[in-house]
Amino acid sequence: MAVTTTGWPTLPVLPDPATDAVLTSGLLPELAHAFGGPFHFLLPDAFDAGLRAMQDALEAAGVDGFVYFAKKANKAAVFVERAAAGGAGVDVASAAELREALGHGVRGEHLVLTGPAKAPALLHLAAQHGALVAVDSLDELDTLVAAALTGRVRPARILLRCLPQAQPNSRFGLSGSELATALERCVQAGDAVRMEGFSFHLSGYAIQPRADLTADLVDLCLKARVLGLEAGRISIGGGLPISYTDAESWHTFLAEQNRGHYHAGKAFHTGDFYPYHSPVSGADALAALLAGRPGGRDQTVAAILKDAGVQLLMEPGRALLHQAGATVFRIQGVKERDGYGLLTVDGTSLSLSEQWFNSEYLPDPVLLPQDPIEGPLEDPARAPGGRLAGPFPASVGAATCLESDMLTWRKIAFRQRPRTGDLLVYPNTAGYQMDSNESPFHDLAIPPKVVIDRTEGGRPRWRLDRHFT
Template sequence: MAVTAGSGRWPAVPPLPDPATDAVLACGLLPELAHAFGGPFHFLLPDAFDANLRALQNALTAAGVDGFVYYAKKANKAAVFVERAAAGGAGVDVASVGELREALGHGVRGEHLVVTGPAKVPVLLRLAVRHGALVAVDALDELDTVLALARALAPAGGPGPARILLRCRPPQQPHSRFGMTDAELGTALDRCVRAGDGVRTEGFSFHLSGYALQPRADLAAQLVDRCLQARAQGLEADRISIGGGLPVSYTDADSWRTFLTGQHRRHYHAGRTFRTGDFYPYHSPEAGAHALAALLATRPEGHDRPLAGLLADAGVTLLLEPGRALLDRAGATVFRVQGVKDRGDYLLLTVDGTSLSLSEQWFDSEFLPDPRLLPQDDRAPAGLYPASIGAATCLESDMLTWRKVGLTRRPRTGDLLVYPNTAGYQMDSNESPFHDLP
């Protein structure tokens, strides 16, 4: 017997209201696009990017902090967000030759690029130095390559000294593969001093995993101290980069708390289990620009002033490299239901795409905000229809949603499923022509 309507409670992660997304879902265009494309697709809402960027910039201004925002391009491949970053007075964080060239080609000035990532290839470093981009140097051999490039380009009328930040390994994460140890930083500073006018050591950076504000504020304050020490050695050292790490809220606090306390293996296809720590924090009490404001108001350990005051007193510019926080509510992903199987107490759906279009599976996790069903026929039976969602591939593990999502109408072949708020790191990080699917 098919799953029947019911009034019982089912674990849910309802997305926060978003009028712009709702307007797209209500306009009737999505079924036409699904027919035209013949496969899954994403739609983008770049005005949300603009609003998020302005909010971050306003948070810096309100705190009295001199700052600059770089959009982390790895979070989404769409060129429109690079263009909106350039138009909005932001820079772009790139980590490959392709990303750097695309950013330049879409209007970002070279001096508004920051080049991150470990073990950068020489051609990337050459382009960065040639275009006056800021390079976050991750290792001593990388520093040597930058210094050599600066020397080689100087006689040819290069753009000026190579611009660098020295990336520090976070003391809180001693096993991080990013950044240099204290001893390596000491060596790097000595080499920068000896390089003279060939390099402009603008400051320090770090890559810190996680979303807690206190550790990020503590490490930022340590970098401010490093800037003051570097100035004593004759280096410029007037800025620090704290990377990204600004959380985004996808759902409300009560729903998230209820989900975490109530989730059980029976709520997942094949009894799949996830630990609470496996999930992105889909609710945060401080998110986006509010998280930045809270960070700047945080008092670092050992200091009696908030981070904003430390930055202002030291004359240090704060650099940010957010991705997800700029892309909050900036797009969604649409799949068509290809098949529906009755599995007794839930339905097993197959859609016309793969989990490569929901990249949270890459982290052995699950993208949890509830997808919304757009039925072809509004007369479809209403009620509670738990359903897990699989991909149109021959892999048992290729599940877009292991969780049995409580859909409010019975899904049928041809209906659409819309996953909300996927622009940040979800929709295209891992897409490929696997199976020659569209």
Template sequence: MAVTTVTGRPALPALPDPATEALLAGGLLPELAHAFGGPFHFLLPDAFDTNLRSLRGALAAAGVKGFVYFAKKANKAAVFAERAAALGAGVDVASVGELREALGHGVRGEHLMVTGPAKDPHLLRLAVRHGALVAVDALDELDAVITRAFAGQPYPARVLLRVLPPLQPHSRFGMAEDELATAMDRCVTAGDALRMEGFSFHLSGYETGPRADLAARLAGLCRTARSKGLAADRISIGGGLPVSYTDADSWRTFLEAQRPADYHAGKTFRSGDFYPYHSPLAGADALTALLATRPGNSGTTLAGVLRDAGLELLLEPGRALLDRAGATVFTIQGVKERDGYRLLTVDGTSLSLSEQWFGSEYLPDPRLIPQSFEDSEKWAEGAEGAESGESEVPGGTYPASVGAATCLESDLLTWRKIAFPRRPRVGDLLLYPNTAGYQMDSNESPFHDLPLPPKVVIDRTDRTRPRWRLDRHFT
């Protein structure tokens, strides 16, 4: 059901998350904020495990052999690589640092997928040496892999050939049709030094039809490659499984109602600038729908195409594995009155909430957390506010935008005037929900010499009392 405040400003509540609600109820977050003296991220690895099981379940239900790689770029935390290793999943890496991190946290070399354009020679050397699967992006890169494969390597180098999507011909990634033909011939010439395992693509957007069509085309390419004597028994469709952050009614209402007056300084965003924060099919459900889609000119579903061709489906999700796997907490350190709303300053920057740095806005409503249990109880009883003596009105709203602790005019975590249910005060916390996927650290920087927010791993094995530790991120 859509939520619209009495001020007329559309809200965008995050979908319920029992694990986060349990942390809020237990009072752990104010203690962590006091301990660290600054913003922090908390991580919920149980959610990663659940999401991985769901994706595997969708593959099994469709009768499709598959393998899941966690796209490590989505979050730098070590714990997610640890969980992938423990559960026998893979990790998608695109740098020497990511490869070392994955190996260092237990991921087997043959469970690594190496992606990205124009790969560093050292990255290729390590990938070949550890038996990782390399998604080759260009002919010269294929030549570099073959050279390393012949350089005393005891087992074949493993490659996929990355395809330029026909619907995105201006993409800087992948090989066109004539390049793919040349690449297959070079793979044949390489002989036993190289194992060409199939093809891959990455497609922008979340539509199932184009993704199914291109996957079916890759299945046809595998048949062509096999006719040349190549293995070609796997295809990778990359990521592209959406996450739903809010309900359908709230998302529709927000898009219809938002206007410049809802933002600090009349900031404008186009609807197309926003991530689609609601998706009717997300995560494993989106994968199920994709496998049930009939590619164009096919008499069967994508799952049927894969089964008939004897192909294994490789997936490289990031956001979909991190759904509800963490959140970000800031402390309010300043409150200014503006014309009809407040401007909050928190103890961090929008670099730790990355959407702003892509010219967009992270839209799920932040949660206002009182400083202590006592404050929470007084608020529930309708007690008077602390600083100004202004009474808190049960059911009232207190709109505020959220700025960062920097000297940059444009450094706002939330331009939108969030209608909080109580008056924000210095010392209160703001919890931004579901930030593990790409938000936490994609653009983090120690600007102004501010420390990077630590990542706190929450262990809920003992359901009566959550325990925490700092994420082990070795350098």
């Protein structure tokens, strides 16, 4: 019996013609059959467009800047390849990421090494290839200086990462006293170190705090130059927001959703949700940052950078991966329980990382039925093969033995009753969702990544991504 109810909160994604073309191409059922399990498809043209938009925003503001793709946001090799081809660098935080970037065409001097408490071997490897290192502690600085002085590596290119005053409990960055000590040691190290500037790691997605801290780091560059240091670059890290949905849908969702809309009465703190809508996003957020005025200053961020002759570096991840891929599961079981459905798919929530941060990936998944209902839904007799029309609310669980392993706790109002064998597509998952937490739990295979190459008319062509590790 169909569940005929209304009023279920929805969060529709922004339209994307490239994704829609894949959904309607007939390719996904074939890939699901071939792989026998979940998979991700990648749309690298979206990455190219996002990178060009950020580079254009820098140029429009007259700011000298350089973009590093934050590799941690997605392990796929194709995005590293596109970064290299598009004149960008790559932000890495491990030896494996560094080797992968080099192996896919990124020059050593176009790498930046971030992350806390970096191992000496990793620091040596980065210095040997001429990578820029965001130094997070005095120990790291001492390791790099000692290696250079003994001739084991070339002079180290470094940024000193600053602890933001607005986030004093952050585990990233050097405190004020540590920063003063680091500057003294850079001066004493002489040619063993190229102190190229400063960086920061700031949690959250607000623009104004980034504008304020950017101006503060420019001031630090000017002071460091008095000491004889190069200090001509600053990195603002990542944190540029993107929008998955429109403003009305997002605010309506937040206002209407309650624990009754989730399986087992699950409750989420709305403050733990990613902000799925932002007034400005991606390259527009970068433009807003450059046009903003730091607190207590008359000049814009762009003017402050230009006047000081400071190059702006950034390390976006999610913001470069907007609309660059999606995740596909096959439904392998359907139950009805207390007025809603429980779907079980052929994978785990490890492929949708928000669940493992006590949150929920909220954009509505798309049902690709084997026998879709066409036209209006008023007449259930329109459903082919006896399938009943919706709305049919259902939550989505994983193929594991854990009660908590849910891909979607929320009861999604599907257009028609899902059936075993239908596909469920989670849109816009390339940024952090695909592989931050994937694991072969239950010896299930980690979902492969399929690169969709653009074709001029006709059907999309695909190939497996060439990730090394």
